[in-house]
Amino acid sequence: MTTVDDLPIRDDLRGRSPYGAPQLDVAVRLNTNENSYAVPDAVVDEIAKAVQAELRDLNRYPDRDAVGLRTDLADYLGHGLTTANVWAANGSNEVQQQLLQAFGGPGRTALGFGPSYSMHPLLAAGAGTRWIGALRDPDFGLTPAAAVAQIEEHRPDLVFLCSPNNPTGTALDPSVIDAVLGVAPGMVLVDEAYFEFARPGTPSALALLPGHPRLVVTRTMSKAFGFAGGRLGYLAADPAVVDAVQLVRLPYHLSSLTQAAARAAVAQRDALLAVVEAIKEQRDRIVATLRSRGVRVADSDANFVLFEAGADQRAAWQAFLDRGVLIRDVGLPGWLRVTAGTETETTAFLTAAEEILS
Numbered sequence: 001m002t003t004v005d006d007l008p009i010r011d012d013l014r015g016r017s018p019y020g021a022p023q024l025d026v027a028v029r030l031n032t033n034e035n036s037y038a039v040p041d042a043v044v045d046e047i048a049k050a051v052q053a054e055l056r057d058l059n060r061y062p063d064r065d066a067v068g069l070r071t072d073l074a075d076y077l078g079h080g081l082t083t084a085n086v087w088a089a090n091g092s093n094e095v096q097q098q099l100l101q102a103f104g105g106p107g108r109t110a111l112g113f114g115p116s117y118s119m120h121p122l123l124a125a126g127a128g129t130r131w132i133g134a135l136r137d138p139d140f141g142l143t144p145a146a147a148v149a150q151i152e153e154h155r156p157d158l159v160f161l162c163s164p165n166n167p168t169g170t171a172l173d174p175s176v177i178d179a180v181l182g183v184a185p186g187m188v189l190v191d192e193a194y195f196e197f198a199r200p201g202t203p204s205a206l207a208l209l210p211g212h213p214r215l216v217v218t219r220t221m222s223k224a225f226g227f228a229g230g231r232l233g234y235l236a237a238d239p240a241v242v243d244a245v246q247l248v249r250l251p252y253h254l255s256s257l258t259q260a261a262a263r264a265a266v267a268q269r270d271a272l273l274a275v276v277e278a279i280k281e282q283r284d285r286i287v288a289t290l291r292s293r294g295v296r297v298a299d300s301d302a303n304f305v306l307f308e309a310g311a312d313q314r315a316a317w318q319a320f321l322d323r324g325v326l327i328r329d330v331g332l333p334g335w336l337r338v339t340a341g342t343e344t345e346t347t348a349f350l351t352a353a354e355e356i357l358s
């Protein structure tokens, strides 16, 4: 059988593994930080109408610049942002890939502070950008001094920050982003995929955009909006950054169906985001319940919780699966991550946790 390594594949991709969160048919799926709530019927109707209205024109290419959608997203973000500050693609993964294509590439480096989102290094690899695995503190925090020291040591072309951070859940103190912006020689990307779940008062890096043309904030509709299947991510930055990603994006990368569905979803944001508070309640319930049982848990500003699962986290992960609860082994020895789902799903997780972690 021919394997990848038998092919004339790029040397820097040889031996690598693809992104691979298991997609298993299990009753309780809490492993990829999706929104557990189905799209409400009224929103389904609005999206269906918007998509229907596009169908006759599918013989034509879509708006290459997705101007209407970008305008809607700028309006949602606020902070005085306009269409020219916003760019959208098929998931924030694609936005980040475009940023790496434009600002990384062969001979260039990107640095991130682990443990963090596993796709950042994979996207860097795909774009031929050398990844520098800098570290968070042992308690998963990141101080301005530690961030600055590691950036000054490596002088990367791109710095990846993630706030709230996946998989630890904690948001970054704005002083860290400020300090990083002060020393980073290149672009600074703040991945705010989970921002809508942050605790009240958590500032967004969007507030730092004025005067920082090398700062990029990425967001997604996959989490709080419950639109993971629709694939829509976006960035906010100086208009020059939007000009830069247009140099590498594929022509017509966002289908007219995606643009129409996403616009309808953004218009229905009050209905879609109504479940965010319920999800945060379940997150806080997981944290409080596990802590009350003596389990170590990281603080979370996201829709998931990282908790200590004993010396053999793989065995614990399997024990959850055996009880019909799919959670995530992020490869962090001793720890597992669970998404805050509906109340019923959370109860299923906590019931299994009582047996497995005691």
Ligand SMILES: Cc1ncc(COP(=O)(O)O)c(C=O)c1O
Residues within 6 Å of the ligand: 032, 033, 090, 091, 092, 093, 094, 117, 162, 166, 191, 193, 194, 219, 220, 221, 222, 228, 232, 233
């Ligand atoms: C930190 C972070 N950024 C980005 C993404 C990807 O989001 P999207 O679905 O927009 O590509 C995820 C998905 O889990 C994530 O955890």
